[in-house]
Amino acid sequence: MVLTFFIVMFVLMMSFLWQFIDNLAGKGLSAWTIIELLGYAMTNMIPMGLPLATLLAAIMTMGNLGENYELLAMKSAGMSLMRIIQPLLWVVSIVAIGSFFVANNLVPAANRKLFRMQYDINQMKQTLQFRDGLFFNGIDNMSIRVGHQDPDTGLLTDVLIYDNRDPNTGASSGVMTATLADSGYIRLTDDKRFLQVLLYNGYRYQGNRTQNQWYNNSQLQRTTFDKVENFVSVSGFEMEQTDEGLFASKVETLNINQLQHEIDSLSAEVNVETTRSYDPLIKKSLFVRDTSVLEHTSGLHPALLIDSIPHLDVRQKEKLWSEATREARNARNLLAFDENRTKAMLTRLYGDQVEWQRKWALPISIIIFFLIGAPLGAIIRKGGLGMPIVVSIGFFLVYYIVSVSGETMAKEGTVSPLFGMWLSSSVLLPIAVYLTYKATNDAGLLDVEWYRIQLQKLKLWFSRKKAPQKTTTPSV
Numbered sequence: 001m002v003l004t005f006f007i008v009m010f011v012l013m014m015s016f017l018w019q020f021i022d023n024l025a026g027k028g029l030s031a032w033t034i035i036e037l038l039g040y041a042m043t044n045m046i047p048m049g050l051p052l053a054t055l056l057a058a059i060m061t062m063g064n065l066g067e068n069y070e071l072l073a074m075k076s077a078g079m080s081l082m083r084i085i086q087p088l089l090w091v092v093s094i095v096a097i098g099s100f101f102v103a104n105n106l107v108p109a110a111n112r113k114l115f116r117m118q119y120d121i122n123q124m125k126q127t128l129q130f131r132d133g134l135f136f137n138g139i140d141n142m143s144i145r146v147g148h149q150d151p152d153t154g155l156l157t158d159v160l161i162y163d164n165r166d167p168n169t170g171a172s173s174g175v176m177t178a179t180l181a182d183s184g185y186i187r188l189t190d191d192k193r194f195l196q197v198l199l200y201n202g203y204r205y206q207g208n209r210t211q212n213q214w215y216n217n218s219q220l221q222r223t224t225f226d227k228v229e230n231f232v233s234v235s236g237f238e239m240e241q242t243d244e245g246l247f248a249s250k251v252e253t254l255n256i257n258q259l260q261h262e263i264d265s266l267s268a269e270v271n272v273e274t275t276r277s278y279d280p281l282i283k284k285s286l287f288v289r290d291t292s293v294l295e296h297t298s299g300l301h302p303a304l305l306i307d308s309i310p311h312l313d314v315r316q317k318e319k320l321w322s323e324a325t326r327e328a329r330n331a332r333n334l335l336a337f338d339e340n341r342t343k344a345m346l347t348r349l350y351g352d353q354v355e356w357q358r359k360w361a362l363p364i365s366i367i368i369f370f371l372i373g374a375p376l377g378a379i380i381r382k383g384g385l386g387m388p389i390v391v392s393i394g395f396f397l398v399y400y401i402v403s404v405s406g407e408t409m410a411k412e413g414t415v416s417p418l419f420g421m422w423l424s425s426s427v428l429l430p431i432a433v434y435l436t437y438k439a440t441n442d443a444g445l446l447d448v449e450w451y452r453i454q455l456q457k458l459k460l461w462f463s464r465k466k467a468p469q470k471t472t473t474p475s476v
Helices: 002-024 031-044 046-067 070-076 081-123 256-286 291-298 302-311 314-380 387-412 417-440 448-466
Strands: 135-139 142-149 156-165 172-188 194-208 221-233
Touching: 002 031, 002 046, 002 081, 031 046, 031 081, 046 070, 046 081, 046 314, 046 387, 070 081, 081 314, 081 417, 156 194, 256 314, 314 387, 314 417, 387 417
Parallel strands: none
Antiparallel strands: 135 142, 142 156, 156 172, 172 194, 194 221
């Protein structure tokens, strides 16, 4: 199981790395930072990888016993299949109980660090990478073009720099500086807070961009230099440590007690918002109790208004219609405004309920996967990583598709979170019972003759149900 767990986690980690590789490339991250990020990502994937690892390990273990005739020897000694797998079932039960604490305590803590590192990496800028003849715009309000960069020494030739930065704040200013140099070096300092610019043999032009007089030589200041060195303050090239508290409100970073507290709070708020939205709508907008308004509009008492509408003149009908239209429009606008707030709270409430159910569903899914894998391994009698991997992937795809579909419907409010998150386990549990029955009775899973006999029995049963019953009439 340890072997299959690390194989599964390696595959899942490669999937995460493939999706996040664009944000990692070209930012000069250290090896330890990448290892730390992958460690948090692997912890986040434990709830997905542990059931698959259990299924694969169960098939391999029982398949090896069956392939080497050890399973047959134990059955010949009078041991049933359930007696054989009982020690394994105890081990899997301990793993399942431990998975709950992993999902409830370890995964939320790792998610907070994972989200923080992803945010910090996304905020980082690309490292200095000059390409011959192309402008580098990775620094705010500055563009750098080089003719060629020596790959060994880093020497730049034919350097052109457009600088529109304020020396004090680094923001955009109205003064543009253009610098041309035959050669030089441009690199970040060790702390990545300054850009060291060392240029040789060049010119510097400075003019006022706001006056649109770039091409008027009398408005430009030209300076010649043999060697010049500047340190430009930059930001975003080093990885800053953001406070983890900014991500503490995400659903994935909460344990089951925090989720329960938030579910109770959101449920109360949703009830209050719903009552506050619909009560005024029904009592004050749709069913108006103010008789003075109706009497003023139509000149009739409200009790006589419905029956008297056909007898009203055109002006009274127009006033009544305008009043009703205005009230309906106001009610619609009020409901639309309150509905958005309520919908946002409901979305968060459904997400919390889904996450709460997920933590309880994980241990059960591990046990169900074991009850599928152990009988299946005893039936197919194939060990190793060949056939077990194929069978495991098939069952896991069914589990994953059903689980994602149920989770999506639960988050949208189409079904209850209880039904959505336990749907996959409900689908796989009958399969586990069926496979256990087949393996206990030494029935072949692919025995076509057995299925043919069962199908004939089913057809015979249906034919008896559909056959008309004969009625006998008594003779006189």
